[in-house]
Amino acid sequence: MRLDGFGLFVEDMGAMIRFYRDVLGFEIKEAENAANVYLIKDGTLFMLYRRSDFESMTSRKYEYVRGLNGHSELALYVDTFAEVDEQFAKAVELGAEPVLEPTTEPWGQRTCYIADPEGNLIEIGSFDRPFERRQP
Numbered sequence: 001m002r003l004d005g006f007g008l009f010v011e012d013m014g015a016m017i018r019f020y021r022d023v024l025g026f027e028i029k030e031a032e033n034a035a036n037v038y039l040i041k042d043g044t045l046f047m048l049y050r051r052s053d054f055e056s057m058t059s060r061k062y063e064y065v066r067g068l069n070g071h072s073e074l075a076l077y078v079d080t081f082a083e084v085d086e087q088f089a090k091a092v093e094l095g096a097e098p099v100l101e102p103t104t105e106p107w108g109q110r111t112c113y114i115a116d117p118e119g120n121l122i123e124i125g126s127f128d129r130p131f132e133r134r135q136p
Contacts, residue, residue, distance in 0.1 A: 069121070
């Protein structure tokens with residue numbers, strides 16, 4: 001098996017589309033009333049699924065965390081420490097919830113966290129050099 005991508009199950013598709021498109025710059029062409037959104041971001045498949053549609057499809061009810069949740073994170077990389085600060089400020093200005101202001105960690109990464117409208121955590125980080133896909 002190969003990892004194909006990842007997805008989020010969302011309650012308010014319109015708010016989530018606007019956030020990922022307008023705040024983080026993801027290219028999303030689907031309408032705000034779409035049931036599913038599929039896009040490729042830097043070679044990775046990213047999906048948004050409407051919770052109610054997924055529940056209908058699987059004939060099950062699921063529990064969802066309200067507010068900030070610590071189940072997972074979406075990690076975004078920028079090439080410089082300055083970009084971490086700039087992207088954090090821009091995202092917060094555009095409506096992202098600030099979680100952790102930009103901080104340089106002991107392991108050499110500058111990182112910060114914001115949350116999307118449904119409380120999913122998003123990290124923006126850098127090791128102050130261009131991105132290199134890590135291979136084992």
